[in-house]
Amino acid sequence: MLATSPVATQAPGAEEGDAHLLLDHLQKSFGDFQAVEDLNVSVRRGELIALLGPSGCGKTTTLRMIAGLSSATSGRILVDGREIQSLPAHDRDMGLVFQSYALFPHMSVERNVAFGLEMRGIARDQLKARVAKALELVQLGHLAQRRPRELSGGQQQRVALARALVIEPSILLLDEPLSNLDAKLRDQMRVEIRDIQQRLGITSVFVTHDQVEALSMCDRIAVMDKGRLAQIGTPQDIYERPATPFVAEFVGRINKLPGQMRDNSTITVAERTFKTTRNVGESGDVTMMIRPHRIEMVKRGTPSDGRNVAHGTIARATYVGDILEYSVELTDGVTLAVETATGGHSRTFSHGDEVELRWSPDDTIVFGAQA
Amino acid sequence: MNAAQAEPARSPFRLNGRQLVPILILPILLVNAISFLWPTFSLLRMSLNEPVAGGAIRETLTLQTYIDVMTDGFYLELVWNSIYLCSIITIVTLILSYPIALFIHRADPKWRSILTLMVISPLLVSAVVRTYGWVIILGDQGLINAFLMSTGLVERPARLIFNNFGVVVGLIEILMPYMILSLMAGFGRLDPRLEEAAQSLGAKRFTTLRRVTIPLTAPGIALGCLLVFVLSISSFVTPKLLGGGRVFLLATEIYDQSIVLLNWPLAASLSMLVLVIFGAALVVYSRIVKALD
Missing domain, CATH: 3.40.50.300 (P-loop containing nucleotide triphosphate hydrolases)
Structure with missing residues (x-):
């Protein structure tokens, strides 16, 4: 590898x-x-x-x-x-x-x-x-x-x-x-x-x-x-x-999800499909990675403008001063870590809130699954 | 005043830390008084008595024995010889022990305890036995002379025993464990990183030893030297056996005066002299330790 x-x-x-x-x-x-x-x-x-x-x-x-x-x-x-x-x-x-x-x-x-x-x-x-x-x-x-x-x-x-x-x-x-x-x-x-x-x-x-x-x-x-x-x-x-x-x-926090490459830019993770621009010749079983702070959290129903979308419920919200750390449980039990900056402009969510997660295909990193 | 007022009310039978101190040190004070202060005082008293021919003692208070010791060239030479020989023993013991202690300190932890045990193990054998061992090695028909004669290097056995050389060799071997243990106790401050730092700053091996290793281990060196000096000046069996009556030291002379010639006041005043030398050594030691700190 x-x-x-x-x-x-x-x-x-x-x-x-x-x-x-x-x-x-x-x-x-x-x-x-x-x-x-x-x-x-x-x-x-x-x-x-x-x-x-x-x-x-x-x-x-x-x-x-x-x-x-x-x-x-x-x-x-x-x-x-x-x-x-x-x-x-x-x-x-x-x-x-x-x-x-x-x-x-x-x-x-x-x-x-x-x-x-x-x-x-x-x-x-x-x-x-x-x-x-x-x-x-x-x-x-x-x-x-x-x-x-x-x-x-x-x-x-x-x-x-x-x-x-x-x-x-x-x-x-x-x-x-x-x-x-x-x-x-x-x-x-x-x-x-x-x-x-x-x-x-x-x-x-x-x-x-x-x-x-x-x-x-x-x-x-x-x-x-x-x-x-x-x-x-x-x-x-x-x-x-x-x-x-x-x-x-090792460098920074990151979410890690197992999935399969459908084609060069499409990954399926437990029935769900995500786009990536970051695939370097991997196929078959892969690991998809996304930085928690690159995931945007919005209320459901906002237009997705071509980004990856996933729905889930807030399982835990931890306030750490400059950021809020969320643990979001997707509908099929997969958990994603999400970080948002605290402060006036970003909305805060609390336990049990239903949210929509979005992230860019550019932030969707793919590695071969044997790793 | 304020401190007393701030003190919380307590049962009169409860003691605070400061009040407890004298009670806690009382046992050791008692032991010291019975086993050290009292005999020392008796010695001092004895040294002020007057010897009478035939081994009798006349109770009196006179400084005559001290005056005799101070004015007799023989005793002054005795003191000088003792200090001189024991200084040589101390220095040579230090030089021989330092590399061993350093080696053990730097050894793998699993080896360190085994090596330390090897250093201590000679102490399991009585100094008398070890001294006779040296007689076998150094004697006229001993190991070394037998070897020298067989190779034809010498025609007659070399004099290795019943002189200063024999006493120095024997005492060094007997006292080395004490020196090594003292040195190792003082190596706590020696961080290998410090020696590496010196090297990275351009210090060669010997410079690192001289500028970093030795200064950092100086407290252990001082302790070991004090201990070996004191032990060597008070040692009796080894100088007696390896000196063969030809090496005159304070300890052997005290024995002769008290057991052979039955001049107890003289033996006592010589003992007091040894005590003074100990005191001086202790003063030098504490000065050095204070200067190092």
Whole structure:
């Protein structure tokens, strides 16, 4: 299934010419377990790319191989066309931000940030200036003399970022840097990291399991599933045109209904017929998928203007602040999740209301049923 | 005042946490008083008595034994020799134990308990037996000399025992478990991510060890050194057997004075001296720990 999908078979190495970082047939196994399998990713200069996937998908292992903290079983890692997979971590010139920040607890903030420069033998006065500049970049100049444990999570996160950036690495690697922060701070740091990354124009690899982070921060996303690359593309590509059912389900919520292809653009789902413009050569048993917020909910009897229509009853309505989550039971027991924005212009429904659901054939995604 | 007013009314027989503290520590205070404070005080009292020829003791209050100890070159050398040998033992034990402790700390959890058990297992055998083991290994007809002679490397047996070398070797082996366990107890702060962070910032292996690993494990190093130093300076059997009467240390001298020569006041004042050295070691230790924090 993965092998036949058009995106995953994108010719590896095709972009070798302009790639800043290139992962070429990268492979990592622990005994019998394949942690990373035949991974081909090309990162352009100045690009922020996300490695997105559930835990155990091999994204952190990949990052550790790039950083040199873990050796690849086979395959190549190239930076500016130069193979680096045999270099030790301390010669790779990568800035690494850990999930746990990994600040040296026995050193002040200033000494933490200075560490990488000391390792490079930077002269004292120049070192001081660069440390000060890096701390200024993350707005922590006033806390230079503090110990890491005296800082809040967000401040520690910034120190870790400054420590990684001050050495002016060729590539910045971020391993789930936001997962230890609370929701509000995470939103703020998301913007801040993206802002700094763009200002410095530094090529970055961002490992995350959070689709919102990946979608909102990154130029491109590489979705990984069980050690393999499931899809690589812009956030729009990933969300609107998922290459595999896994990507469709992992990135954002989605309804999943089993059906059969009648012809190239018609699906039957339990006696009901829907139109799709999204079928790529599937026939026979298929899985139909629709994003909950792409379904419009109206009172029965409104003209359908060529969209797919289904009738049902509200089984559950959940208010979550910015959206309302409905669970709609169709007449034959099939349940669809529907999301509508809360606010003045959209009508709200409650339990037991009879509704009509509509969605565009363009939003009707089809995958072969064996998935 | 306010705090007292805010206190809710309670039965007079109920105690709050703060009142409970002295009651809870009373048992250990009692044990300490009977088994440590009282004997120490008796020793102090004994050291102020005057020895009479033939092993008799005259009850008095004099500092004469202390003055004798302080002015006699033999005893000063004894103190110096003890501190010197035990410092060497401490440092070598640390150097030998550190890699072992680090290895166990980093081992797979299922191996870690087995390895820890292997470290502790020598403690199941009495130090006396282990010391005789060293006599067999280091003696003139021992394992090492037999090997050296058979290869023709030496013509006469090398002196490996009944000297400082033998005592140092024996005590190091006997004290290593304590050092390893102390080090491992202090490795809690050692997050492998920190060493990886150092490497990613350009630190080579040895620099990472020097700048990150050792500073982070310093509390364990300090604890282990204190423990081994104190245990080595107070150890008696091993120096006695492996020193063969030729190595003069405080502990062996105290034994000789009290059991052989029956000069109890002198033995007592030497014991007080050991206590002072312990106190000094403890002060140094707490200074170091405070500086590390």
